[in-house]
Amino acid sequence: MDADVRAWLISQLGTSTDLADLDTRYTRLGSSRAVALEVLRERLAALVHDQPSTLSVSGVVSLSFSENIKAIERQITALENGEPPAPDDPGVNGPDDGVPDGYGIVQLVPRPRR
Numbered sequence: 034m035d036a037d038v039r040a041w042l043i044s045q046l047g048t049s050t051d052l053a054d055l056d057t058r059y060t061r062l063g064s065s066r067a068v069a070l071e072v073l074r075e076r077l078a079a080l081v082h083d084q085p086s087t088l089s090v091s092g093v094v095s096l097s098f099s100e101n102i103k104a105i106e107r108q109i110t111a112l113e114n115g116e117p118p119a120p121d122d123p124g125v126n127g128p129d130d131g132v133p134d135g136y137g138i139v140q141l142v143p144r145p146r147r
Contacts, residue, residue, distance in 0.1 A: 034055070034056055034059045034060075034065075035120075037120040037121075038059070038065045038119070038120050038121055039052065039055070041065055041119055041120050042055050042059075042065055042068060042069060045069045045073075045108075045112070045117075046069060046072050046073070050072065055068060055072075058071060058072070064119070064121055064122075065119045065120065065121050066112060066115075066119045066121075066122065069112055069119075070109060070112050070113065073105055073108060073109050073112070074109065076105055077102065077105045077106065077109065080098055080101060080102050080105065081102060084098065085098075086098050086099050086102060087099065
């Protein structure tokens with residue numbers, strides 16, 4: 034994993050993410066987008082299954098994790114749709130990124146006057 038991929042993963046997953054774990058996952062999965070999706074799905078599963086989404090003690094405290102769950106779901110959906118582009122995505126800053134090599138020629142032809 035190069036520095037661009039590592040920086041992109043940290044921007045998606047946060048600075049508290051274990052870099053050794055990211056390296057291991059990247060070696061196994063082969064793409065930064067797959068690594069980010071796997072980590073986010075694990076975080077979502079932990080939020081949904083390991084703790085209640087709402088906790089309330091009458092008159093003392095009220096906590097809700099439902100917005101956190103929705104935010105992770107939105108981030109997963111965006112990553113599945115290809116946003117934001119990852120440095121190792123096919124076609125991003127590579128030879129096949131859709132930009133033609135070299136110069137093109139455009140011939141301008143005057144329109145006939147009416």
